[in-house]
Amino acid sequence: MPLRSLSFRGDREIARMRTRSVGIDLVRAVSVIYIIGYWHLLGYSEHFVPLANGLTGRLTLVVLGLFVFVPGYLMGRKDIRLTREGLVHFYRQRILRIYTLYLIAILLFWVLGLSDGITLMKATALASMFLAPALPTLWFITMIMLYYLSVPFIRRFSHDARKLTVFCLAIMAVSLLYHKFTNMLDIRMVMFFPVFALGMYAARREAGLQPVKLVTLACICALSCVLSLLPVGSWMISQLILIPMITLCALFLFLAVQRKESGIRYGAAIQLVGYSSYCMYLFHRPLYELMKRTYLPQGPLNQLLYLTLICVPLLIGASFLIQTGYDRLLAELSGRRVGAGISLS
Numbered sequence: 311m312p313l314r315s316l317s318f319r320g321d322r323e324i325a326r327m328r329t330r331s332v333g334i335d336l337v338r339a340v341s342v343i344y345i346i347g348y349w350h351l352l353g354y355s356e357h358f359v360p361l362a363n364g365l366t367g368r369l370t371l372v373v374l375g376l377f378v379f380v381p382g383y384l385m386g387r388k389d390i391r392l393t394r395e396g397l398v399h400f401y402r403q404r405i406l407r408i409y410t411l412y413l414i415a416i417l418l419f420w421v422l423g424l425s426d427g428i429t430l431m432k433a434t435a436l437a438s439m440f441l442a443p444a445l446p447t448l449w450f451i452t453m454i455m456l457y458y459l460s461v462p463f464i465r466r467f468s469h470d471a472r473k474l475t476v477f478c479l480a481i482m483a484v485s486l487l488y489h490k491f492t493n494m495l496d497i498r499m500v501m502f503f504p505v506f507a508l509g510m511y512a513a514r515r516e517a518g519l520q521p522v523k524l525v526t527l528a529c530i531c532a533l534s535c536v537l538s539l540l541p542v543g544s545w546m547i548s549q550l551i552l553i554p555m556i557t558l559c560a561l562f563l564f565l566a567v568q569r570k571e572s573g574i575r576y577g578a579a580i581q582l583v584g585y586s587s588y589c590m591y592l593f594h595r596p597l598y599e600l601m602k603r604t605y606l607p608q609g610p611l612n613q614l615l616y617l618t619l620i621c622v623p624l625l626i627g628a629s630f631l632i633q634t635g636y637d638r639l640l641a642e643l644s645g646r647r648v649g650a651g652i653s654l655s
Contacts, residue, residue, distance in 0.1 A: 330585070331571070332571055332574050332580060333567045333568045333570075333574065334383075334384070335576075335583075335584025335585070336574060336580050336584065337376055337380055337563070338380060338583070338587040339580050339583035339584045339587065341373050341374075341376050341377040341587075342587040342590050342591055343583060344370075345370075345373065345377075346590055346591065346594040346625065347618070347622050349366075349373075350447070350594065350595065351598065351618070351621070351622065352617070354598050354606075354617060354621075355606075356606070357609075357610035357613055357614075358610065358614060364539070368535070368555065371552060371555070371556050372555065372556060372559040372560060372563070374450065374556075375505045375556035375557065375559065375560035376563055378453075378454065378457075378502045378505050378506050378509070378560070379505050379508065379509040379512075379560040380509065381454055381457075381506070382505070382506040382507065382508065382509025382510045382512075382513075383510065383512055383564070384513070385458070385464075385465075385509070385510050385513070386465070386468065386509065386510035386511065386512065386513025387513045388400075390461065390462070390465060392462055392465065392466060401458070406640060408451070408455060408588075409455065410636075411588070411632075411636060412451050412452075412455070412592065413434065415448060415593055415596065416430055416433055416434055416445070416448065418593065418596040419445065419448070419595075419596060422596055422600065424446070424595065424596065424599060425445055425446065429443065429445050430445065432444075433448055433449075433452055436452055436455055438452055438496070439452055439456060439495070439498070440488070440494060441494050442494050442495065442496045443496070444496045446595065447591075447595045448592070450591070451591070451592065453498060453502065454506075456499070460481065460503075460506075460507070461510070463477060464477070464507050465510065465514070468510060468514040471511070471515075477507075478503065478504055478507050482500050482503060482504075485499055485503075489546075497546070497549050500550070500553075501550070501552060501553055504556075504557045505556055505557045505560050505561075508557055508560075509560075509564075512561065522565065524562065524569070527558070527565070531558045531562050534555040534559070537554060538551055538554075538555045582630060585630065585633060586626060586629040586630040586633050587629075588633070589628075589629035589630075589632045590625055590626060593625070593628065593632070594625055597621070597624070597628060598621055598625070601621050
């Protein structure tokens with residue numbers, strides 16, 4: 311039965327799910343399922359580990375890049391006033407919609423002993439990406455929230471691709487200089503920043519991307535993948551040459567889905583996972599760890615079935631309940647309907 315036909319108590323809080331973009335929710339759903347249903351999930355088994363090699367490693371980077379592109383794109387579509395009042399409102403909303411649940415996830419990491427106190431404090435202060443090591447899994451959310459600091463500047467420069475490129479290169483150069491002198495930067499801050507900025511630019515200059523042919527872009531993506539395979543003597547350079555692949559492949563996949571959006575059926579699974587994707591990512595490690603400590607069957611097949619057929623659906627259901635509950639709380643506090651789902655937007 312389609313999710314939109316289900317009846318919830320207080321279902322007005324999630325009514326806006328019906329007006330969400332099927333393409334964006336599909337991208338969110340596929341990306342988060344890959345991460346929580348494969349890349350991280352099998353690590354909780356005693357018999358399976360994710361097939362980690364050059365191919366799957368690059369695929370994971372592209373998926374994460376796509377997951378970064380979407381919040382950038384959504385930031386570009388927002389009506390953000392570049393005034394003091396407008397920016398205060400914007401960042402207040404980020405704190406309410408993103409940071410509060412992030413703090414709850416950090417608390418669960420502490421309760422379950424999934425990280426040390428210093429790392430957790432750095433993550434709470436959003437400093438862990440510049441004072442590595444960062445918190446496992448939640449590094450991604452820390453990174454996105456730090457990217458939000460650049461939103462006013464990207465928005466200001468998004469009318470001119472050259473100015474935006476100069477701004478991005480300047481941010482990356484300063485970050486790399488910081489790393490050179492401190493060796494404390496998590497290099498992923500630099501690797502994923504261009505794809506976030508490109509997401510915002512794509513939203514602001516959407517008409518300018520219409521002439522881009524997917525076949526041509528696919529060929530450029532292939533070249534960027536070849537570039538990422540070049541042997542280099544420096545670990546830092548080996549990470550930096552992954553940036554074109556991450557950025558261009560994320561753009562290609564997003565445009566491919568967007569242009570086929572009218573033919574995609576907006577089924578219950580896409581709606582449910584797309585809506586719950588932020589909480590799924592936030593809470594999957596604590597929930598999986600708790601499930602593993604509570605019960606883990608013997609034997610590879612039993613463990614695989616338990617993880618995929620019990621743990622993943624339970625995570626999706628729990629994340630949906632957390633998301634809707636939090637949306638209702640925000641609605642009650644603000645006196646209006648908020649239920650669009652968080653999803654880093």
